Amino acid sequence: MIVSNMDIIDLTSDSEEGIIDLCSDSEDNNEFHSCKEDYTDYEDPVSPFHLPLVPFSTAPDQNIVEQPTDIDWHEIAKKEYDDWFSSRNASSSYSPVENDIKRVIPLSIPYGSAAKSEEFDAPNVEHQLPQSFSNGSFSPQSFAPNHSSLGDHIIKEDPTLNFSGFQRCTANGNGMPSSTMPTDDVFVYGGPRSHRIFPPPMPSRTSVNDTIVDNDVEKRLFSLDERAVYEEALKHISQEKGEEDLPEGVMSVSLLKHQKMALSWMLSKENSSHCRGGVLADDQGLGKTISTIALIQKEKVKQSRFTNSGSYCTNSVRNIDDDNMVIVMDKEEVKAEPLNKLDDSTRVHVASTLKLCDSQSVAASDSIEPRKKNRVRSSASTLGYKTRPAAGTLVVCPASVLRQWANELSVKVMEGSKLSVLVYHGCSRTRDPNLLAKYDVVVTTYMTVANEVPKENSDDEKKDREMSGIYPEFSVNSKRKRPKKQSKAKKKNKPSNSDAGPLARVRWFRVVLDEAQTIKNYRTQVSRACCGLRAERRWCLSGTPIQNKIDDLYSYFCFLKYEPYSKFSSFKDMIKYPISKDSARGYKKLQAILRIVLLRRTKETLIDGEPILKLPPKTIQLNKIDFTPEERAFYLTLEEGSRQKFKAYDAAGTIKENYASILVLLLRLRQACDHPLLLKGQESDLIDYNSIQIAKQLPKETVINLLEKLESGPAICSMCSDPPEDAVVARCGHVFCYQCVHENLTGDGNVCPYPLCGRKLSVRSVFTPAVLKLSILPKLEIDEKTSCSTADDKTSSICESSYISSKIREAVDILKSIKTRAITVGDTTGSIPSKMDPVKAIVFSQWTGMLDLMELSLNSNDIQFRRLDGAMCLNLREKGVNEFNNDPEVRVMLMSLKAGNLGLNMVAACHVIMLDPWWNPYAEDQAVDRAHRIGQTRAVTVSRFTVKDTVEDRILALQEKKRTMVQSAFGEDGSSGNATRLTVEDLRYLFMV
Numbered sequence: 001m002i003v004s005n006m007d008i009i010d011l012t013s014d015s016e017e018g019i020i021d022l023c024s025d026s027e028d029n030n031e032f033h034s035c036k037e038d039y040t041d042y043e044d045p046v047s048p049f050h051l052p053l054v055p056f057s058t059a060p061d062q063n064i065v066e067q068p069t070d071i072d073w074h075e076i077a078k079k080e081y082d083d084w085f086s087s088r089n090a091s092s093s094y095s096p097v098e099n100d101i102k103r104v105i106p107l108s109i110p111y112g113s114a115a116k117s118e119e120f121d122a123p124n125v126e127h128q129l130p131q132s133f134s135n136g137s138f139s140p141q142s143f144a145p146n147h148s149s150l151g152d153h154i155i156k157e158d159p160t161l162n163f164s165g166f167q168r169c170t171a172n173g174n175g176m177p178s179s180t181m182p183t184d185d186v187f188v189y190g191g192p193r194s195h196r197i198f199p200p201p202m203p204s205r206t207s208v209n210d211t212i213v214d215n216d217v218e219k220r221l222f223s224l225d226e227r228a229v230y231e232e233a234l235k236h237i238s239q240e241k242g243e244e245d246l247p248e249g250v251m252s253v254s255l256l257k258h259q260k261m262a263l264s265w266m267l268s269k270e271n272s273s274h275c276r277g278g279v280l281a282d283d284q285g286l287g288k289t290i291s292t293i294a295l296i297q298k299e300k301v302k303q304s305r306f307t308n309s310g311s312y313c314t315n316s317v318r319n320i321d322d323d324n325m326v327i328v329m330d331k332e333e334v335k336a337e338p339l340n341k342l343d344d345s346t347r348v349h350v351a352s353t354l355k356l357c358d359s360q361s362v363a364a365s366d367s368i369e370p371r372k373k374n375r376v377r378s379s380a381s382t383l384g385y386k387t388r389p390a391a392g393t394l395v396v397c398p399a400s401v402l403r404q405w406a407n408e409l410s411v412k413v414m415e416g417s418k419l420s421v422l423v424y425h426g427c428s429r430t431r432d433p434n435l436l437a438k439y440d441v442v443v444t445t446y447m448t449v450a451n452e453v454p455k456e457n458s459d460d461e462k463k464d465r466e467m468s469g470i471y472p473e474f475s476v477n478s479k480r481k482r483p484k485k486q487s488k489a490k491k492k493n494k495p496s497n498s499d500a501g502p503l504a505r506v507r508w509f510r511v512v513l514d515e516a517q518t519i520k521n522y523r524t525q526v527s528r529a530c531c532g533l534r535a536e537r538r539w540c541l542s543g544t545p546i547q548n549k550i551d552d553l554y555s556y557f558c559f560l561k562y563e564p565y566s567k568f569s570s571f572k573d574m575i576k577y578p579i580s581k582d583s584a585r586g587y588k589k590l591q592a593i594l595r596i597v598l599l600r601r602t603k604e605t606l607i608d609g610e611p612i613l614k615l616p617p618k619t620i621q622l623n624k625i626d627f628t629p630e631e632r633a634f635y636l637t638l639e640e641g642s643r644q645k646f647k648a649y650d651a652a653g654t655i656k657e658n659y660a661s662i663l664v665l666l667l668r669l670r671q672a673c674d675h676p677l678l679l680k681g682q683e684s685d686l687i688d689y690n691s692i693q694i695a696k697q698l699p700k701e702t703v704i705n706l707l708e709k710l711e712s713g714p715a716i717c718s719m720c721s722d723p724p725e726d727a728v729v730a731r732c733g734h735v736f737c738y739q740c741v742h743e744n745l746t747g748d749g750n751v752c753p754y755p756l757c758g759r760k761l762s763v764r765s766v767f768t769p770a771v772l773k774l775s776i777l778p779k780l781e782i783d784e785k786t787s788c789s790t791a792d793d794k795t796s797s798i799c800e801s802s803y804i805s806s807k808i809r810e811a812v813d814i815l816k817s818i819k820t821r822a823i824t825v826g827d828t829t830g831s832i833p834s835k836m837d838p839v840k841a842i843v844f845s846q847w848t849g850m851l852d853l854m855e856l857s858l859n860s861n862d863i864q865f866r867r868l869d870g871a872m873c874l875n876l877r878e879k880g881v882n883e884f885n886n887d888p889e890v891r892v893m894l895m896s897l898k899a900g901n902l903g904l905n906m907v908a909a910c911h912v913i914m915l916d917p918w919w920n921p922y923a924e925d926q927a928v929d930r931a932h933r934i935g936q937t938r939a940v941t942v943s944r945f946t947v948k949d950t951v952e953d954r955i956l957a958l959q960e961k962k963r964t965m966v967q968s969a970f971g972e973d974g975s976s977g978n979a980t981r982l983t984v985e986d987l988r989y990l991f992m993v
């Protein structure tokens with residue numbers, strides 16, 4: 001365990017998690033409890049050991065210390081697994097539970113009876129059994145990980161832990177339980193004669209302690225479940241690296257070699273018995289979409305068998321959705337069928353015989369004549385069976401790439417193999433689940449899923465919510481509402497179906513999450529809703545699956561139902577805990593675990609000695625820009641003020657308490673590097689008169705409270721984890737950037753994206769300060785932000801919009817030079833020039849204010865541009881992208897980094913300008929890869945702007961640290977380091993204190 005006394009601040013975590021990790025001592029950190037994870041006590045040391053995660057890579061120059069060949073890998077990995085299990089014996093740092101489990105589930109010896117069963121004759125059993133086994137005693141605690149070494153501040157021992165019938169067991173020097181207990185529920189696995197020895201009944205559940213008993217039992221079961229992972233891993237490493245292709249005439253493009261490999265791997269995953277699906281984590285632009293379409297085509301027959309009969313094999317029926325199935329007597333054969341797929345007469349027969357149905361099956365039986373329908377309704381509820389239509393493949397993606405998916409599904413498939421595709425989005429979307437079931441592929445957005453699918457709410461999450469103090473019933477008066485009386489379904493911790501939309505009312509053959517990093521924070525509405533989708537096969541597509549820390553993986557495991565790690569406590573105990581105890585071993589284990597479900601190739605991967613993709617080169621230039629003397633003076637004044645404030649917090653020991661304020665200080669410095677005017681804010685532009693009407697209907701007290709939320713102190717946008725640009729507050733009191741929240745409110749009936757909130761929201765029920773003031777004041781009285789008042793007379797002119805900052809000047813110079821240029825484009829072999837294409841550029845900034853200022857300069861230089869930001873509707877975005885791609889006169893695309901970095905294909909551009917650095921380097925990579933991807937025929941130049949001797953230099957350095965951490969976790973880099981979180985030292989470094 002490596003929690004130091006140093007306070008840890010995850011400033012570099014973007015998205016929802018940025019304020020999570022002020023965590024080393026929970027007691028005095030109350031202010032941040034609302035966002036604190038309950039396992040923040042684990043740190044993420046970076047593994048110095050790098051198992052190759054990329055099974056197909058043969059790159060000789062992979063910067064992995066030892067990159068074994070496939071055969072070596074098999075041997076080494078097998079040994080690793082064996083060690084992994086057997087080392088639990090030797091190491092006292094491992095918990096008794098692990099030691100014991102090792103003995104109960106040996107790898108090859110068929111242990112039959114640890115408790116001296118007559119049937120069992122394996123030698124050497126006795127000495128391998130823990131004392132508590134051999135003397136017939138055991139305790140639930142002996143299964144619990146030995147956390148005592150974590151220190152009291154991590155997991156406190158519960159003094160009330162005193163079970164009737166059990167004694168507390170302490171670990172002796174060997175990690176063995178030393179006291180004598182009554183026998184607990186003992187499982188003995190292995191060999192054909194495995195059997196289970198049942199214990200005396202558990203004490204009845206009457207107290208909190210009983211829950212702990214359950215937890216311990218659960219832990220043990222999950223530990224046993226790791227055996228399945230182990231076996232799967234062994235199977236996996238011995239697998240040939242196969243290729244699969246489609247017959248001629250199915251796809252309009254030929255699959256590239258690495259895509260054929262991906263197809264083969266995806267097929268094997270979908271048809272395996274353990275965790276059907278996985279994470280395709282190829283670099284962005286390598287063709288994950290194409291590989292997925294190929295998979296859909298390849299498994300089309302099984303998919304239609306599933307949608308027609310509800311099953312393509314008998315096993316699957318049990319796996320996914322027992323409550324949707326009915327038993328049908330078909331001649332002599334008994335088989336499971338989904339209710340809605342039966343013809344009307346059978347359906348009614350089945351319903352009346354088996355007393356099926358609920359409101360959904362009634363919906364499904366709309367076509368049945370009313371009399372029969374009544375019979376179904378009245379008879380069915382007794383048994384509580386449900387029915388859901390069986391549907392095809394659901395693709396969930398960010399709104400910005402919705403149309404692109406639909407387009408790819410159409411143009412990459414030949415006429416004779418066309419897939420029927422439904423884009424399911426917007427207010428006019430159907431409410432009929434049966435209609436969804438008619439399509440091969442349904443494409444929708446994350447927000448639509450969040451809106452329609454009841455959220456999975458595990459015990460862990462409930463606990464997490466309680467610990468973090470986040471309640472959806474947020475009160476603007478800061479009084480916590482009493483939780484409403486819960487419905488029966490909620491009490492049982494099952495999502496209620498009453499408000500479920502059609503997406504939740506079908507059973508999907510396959511669900512694919514594109515840009516799956518969207519769900520990396522498992523607390524968000526979106527993440528929990530995705531987990532709530534019912535599906536037979538599940539896929540995550542992401543070029544950047546780990547962005548901040550290992551915990552990002554938990555969400556994917558949950559979605560994939562990758563047991564046992566889909567359980568929060570198991571993820572902690574089986575992945576995070578080993579990493580914190582011994583990072584080398586822990587990371588090896590993680591990589592082994594990932595290897596089963598994750599395939600990742602980068603653009604640098606070699607296959608059979610050849611580059612995976614023959615892309616034109618990408619050159620990244622770091623443009624180190626100098627401030628003008630006025631800008632420098634402005635910046636230095638600001639910097640000095642910020643430094644003094646930071647020093648004051650530091651001296652008072654209140655850095656943690658002032659986390660948000662510190663972020664604002666940093667934000668101002670970052671913005672000053674772009675243009676001083678950005679510090680002013682431009683809220684008056686964002687007045688929506690419809691919002692004023694809605695605000696006017698709120699009680700005045702509520703409006704004042706909301707206004708206070710925006711103005712009383714620094715807030716942080718929970719979507720980008722930055723102090724909000726153009727801050728808006730939602731009805732529920734959560735504060736966001738204007739464009740971050742608008743990016744998500746693209747349809748009707750949206751929900752607040754704040755983790756665990758889920759309150760219904762519309763574009764009009766998020767308010768700017770101006771809107772709130774206007775709703776209660778007779779006339780607009782908006783305070784000018786005083787940030788620019790730091791400028792003295794000499795520098796005040798640079799706070800005007802007419803002022804062209806150094807960065808804008810540099811960007812416009814580049815754009816002017818490329819405006820006059822056109823590049824000769826050859827075919828892919830670069831032989832005969834085919835045409836002259838104009839040179840185009842994409843310009844990214846994280847602030848829409850900076851894009852506004854760029855617009856002014858482009859207009860005055862007569863450079864045609866289009867724009868894409870989070871506040872624009874999808875139609876306008878799509879139009880802008882099309883015009884940029886196809887109109888030779890349009891030379892520039894101005895893009896918000898937050899809205900435009902994902903998914904889009906923009907190979908018309910061969911120059912990318914990053915106006916400002918973002919904390920997370922992967923967001924920048926995603927952005928650059930809009931242009932550097934398959935289809936690009938020209939060399940791509942990337943200009944990353946940074947102003948010399950400013951905070952930006954230091955952000956770049958921190959980006960590199962973060963990049964190293966993620967690469968190390970994937971085994972893609974030979975270096976190591978610990979850059980998962982910003983420490984107080986990092987902040988000192990940022991402020992040069």
Ligand SMILES: Nc1ncnc2c1ncn2[C@@H]1O[C@H](COP(=O)(O)OP(=O)(O)OP(=O)(O)O)[C@@H](O)[C@H]1O
Binds near residue numbers: 289
């Ligand atoms: N085999 C192929 N033949 C022709 N074009 C291809 C092929 N594979 C992919 N492409 C094209 O390359 C581009 C990138 O592919 P795709 O969008 O599938 O990548 P991706 O990995 O999903 O990227 P991102 O992570 O950015 O979403 C697309 O325009 C796609 O049509």
